[in-house]
Amino acid sequence: MKPFVLDHADSPDAALAALDAGATAIAGGTNLVDLMKLELATPEKLVSIRRTGLDEISADGDGLMIGALVSNADCAAHRRVREGWPLLAKAILAGASPQLRNRATTGGNLCQRTRCGYFYDSTQACNKREPGSGCAAREGFNRIHAVLGTSDQCIATYPGDMAVAMLALDAVVMTEGPYGPRRIPLAMFHRMPGDEPSRDNVLEAGELITAVRLPAPTGGVQVYRKVRDRASYAFALVSVAVDLAMEEGRIARCALAFGSLGTVPWRDRAVENVLIGEKPTPALFAQAAEVLLKDAQGFGENDFKIPLAARALAATLHEATQTGKA
Amino acid sequence: MALPLADLYNTPDERNLLDTMKQGVIGKPLDRPEGPLKVSGTATYSAEWKRSDCAEGFLVLADIAQGTVKAIHADKVLAMPGVVAVLSDEAMIRRSTQGTAGEAPAQDVHTVDYFGQPVALVVAETFEQAREAAQALEIEYDAAAEPVPLDPQSPDAKIEEPSDSKPVKGGDLDKAMREADYAIDVEYDTPGHASAAMEPHATIAEWDGDRLTLRGSYQMLAFNVKEMADCLSISPKHVRILAPYVGGGFGSKLGITHEAVAAAIASKQLDRPVRVVMTRQQVFQTVMRRSETRQRVRLAADAAGKLVGLGHEARVSNLPDEDFAEPVTQATEFLYGGENRLLKVEVARISRMTAGSVRAPGEAVGMQVLEAAMDELAQKIGMDPIELRKRNLPVKVPVEGTPYSSRKLVEALEQGAESFGWDKCKTEPCQTRNGDWWIGMGVASAARVNVMIPAKARVTLKADGTALVETDQTDIGTGSYAILGQIAGEMLGLPMDKVDVVLGDSELPPGAGSGGSFGAISTGSAVMRACEAIRDKLAKAMGCKAEELELQDGSARHGDARQSLGELTGGKDIVEVGSIKPGKTFKDYSQASYGAFFAEVGVHAFTGEVRVRRMTGAFGFGRVLNAKTARSQCLGGMVWGIGSALTEELAFDVRDGHLVNHDLAEYHVPVHADVPALEVILLEERDAAASPLQAKGVGELGICGAAGAVANAVYNACGVRVRSFPLTLDKIIPHLPDPFASPA
Incomplete structure (x- = not known):
């Protein structure tokens, strides 16, 4: 594990400033810390965004604004979520374990990386981890891999549950960044591997997820x-x-x-x-x-x-x- | 009267002493005395010892399967912060040590035998520094000129007979198969398994002059001392091992492993304590695996369902030159009849981490397949599978002709069936649909050989009337502390708060160690014998015969005479060492623990997911020493059975030989949600041939056949017979009936 410096941001602006200065955001850390142990991620600077105040769930017109730092456990247990968007609560509760859901966050969950065993194993070729090295999964043990949206370079899945429900619910990812705020429909958030499998999503450098917005309940x-x-x-x-x-x-x-x-x-x-x-x-x-x-x-x-x-x-x-x- | 304290257990001890005692603690479901320490995080496990100036080592694993280390470019790494050494020593071990080896395994890590073999150790001031440096260490290899295959199914794999067992042959099986009224000839696959003990392998080594002390996670200290000494070419007298608490082993800690030897070498070289903890991934990649198996079972039965022929042939694998071959047919030898027999194991020589003992070696995978095949036969005959089993229990072991010491298989099948509600089992599959789920039931027998290992224990009856039990026996979470204390308490008439048990120090008299279900009966017998010797002395002081002496609650009674134990010691500790070795009773009798499993499963009609809904196990294993710890062993075994049936599989990439699923996220042991209400029935039994305790082994019994019951229930539920474990949904969905069709 490489040495790193950990700072805490106490506001979204402070977090953005830290990102601008080259820091990597860490929220629950349930995936990032694993990646760091294996040196698949080697940030020199980490900024914890847990104290940025982005941990509220609030009404937004008929819709719902879920702060990026709302834990999976809190989101799934929230009365309004369960009543209006039960699909989201069900999907979250289908994932991970109680301990992980207590720690993992809404924004972090969207950014979790694949579970492809070849990605996590630095003895193996992986274009997602090391562009140009090849894809050992294609002809390897690929039981958990994708059958849609694959490319010659990568067949890894996005493994999460929460985002699947959000996709069906037409959720929008709210971000702030060096070029101002963006509203990214969830359907546009994750990237198919194409010829650039190292990029899992469309977030730009310095961009921070602040919330996920759900439109009005469908009653379905x-x-x-x-x-x-x-x-x-x-x-x-x-x-x-x-x-x-x-x-x-x-x-x-x-x-x-x-x-x-x-x-x-x-x-x-x-x-x-x-x-x-x-x-x-x-x-x-x-x-x-x-x-x-x-x-x-x-x-x-x-x-x-x-x-x-x-x-x-x-x-x-x-x-x-x-x-x-x- | 002189007590029969000869070491060798040659004659069944029919005195059944424990049943004549008065204290009433033996067999009781008492809590483990160390339990509160464990659940409060205050039991010190191996890596948790605080040693001053301790350096941290991190193993570097080979990323090729076979070859030699050409060069290790350590310079760059030695310049990294905190790094103090890079070792790649000829004494470091390439392979895990087989259980009870008592000597070094293959040494010199400059040769690479399998992908993931440790080839070097990086030592630094902190774990993170060591790990970073290990990642950065560049190693050059020369590929092996004549590599062995990576895949056990490769036609190039050299096939050998095991060095330590011969095929069992009787009559003419081929002829019996041809002429049988009913014949089954099936091939099953079981995958490799990992022990996946909760505590990773870890050692802290430190030297005091030429004396080495290891704090580590091991199962069999007396053997481990010899193994370590042999690895380092030093006297066993100069090696001390402390392992008071072990967080599970399941076979993977029977022999000394890589981190221990590396830590000892590094500590010597650096003249300071060195701790080496394997990561979870390293544990998966380097320590013992259970071999995958391919098993052919042939069953030939007459019109009445009586077996006339039984074949069980297995191919397993291991590294070249390893003696261990998964003894797949071990229980088949004695479980069922059929005079025309062929039981045989062969080993394919391949390059994968060492295959060795993983909980219930042999029976765990052999019984699950045999019991699935028996279900196929029952189905073919149209006979209740319990009845089929009952009709095929021989009076004496086929071919060998030895009698059984005791066998509660019929009782287990009957009482288990009664409690489980087996009478509600439908004889044909696809009869019960509950919403989206097909529901089915399955049954299987359990059998596991009884093993005794030479053991010693020291018991001290102190002048204050309390007792101290001491042995190097380990407690790997199984309840050794509890049951050894109970045996002493029962024999000496002491309540549990007056008995202290000290374990896991190699300087204490050598117990059996933990493994093979032999710890309790072996070391327990040694404790009992030490107590007998103490009773002898107490009787003498009391002026009576030992068998006339009544000990209870710290008092001795003979007739009207009554004295406290403290008084009887005359102010001097009474110290006795008890000893036992397996003798003639193990040749004269076939000794095994028996039982029966009943499983109810749901198979999702659309997705083929299998979930166990409930399970019952009924077990007879001689005297129950502690109803709570014994039950827990059975529960744990059944959980293993669920994993073996449904989820657990080591997945190797046969292109380069690496293990793909080397963590607990992708190697799927059952989690709580996979384990429903499990019922355990403990049958009363006494077996004098097995041990003076009248007890047999129970530690592994709960696995041996459990997965067969689950597989049989899957067939009963949905009519799909999968002959390749684990029964993952991909193997089931192609054969499922139309999910929208009404139940038959």
């Missing part, structure tokens, strides 16, 4: 289904977030997002369009899956994710449309 049926190898404390093999409404036996509105299926939290409007206006049937679910997975590509160990995603989608839609009817 919300289900988060996380499929994983063990019942807790495991990253998703595939997860599905759905927010839908039924009218007269048909799907009137539907937002769907998928986790650990693509290189980024995955949303495909074409899949939603297949479903909207239709009666929920196994055949319809299968048709939606076909659209979702038409470009899916497995790499051996993760081939199963393709049929699994179709099954998880069917299960989730079945549950949500059954609930929606009642």
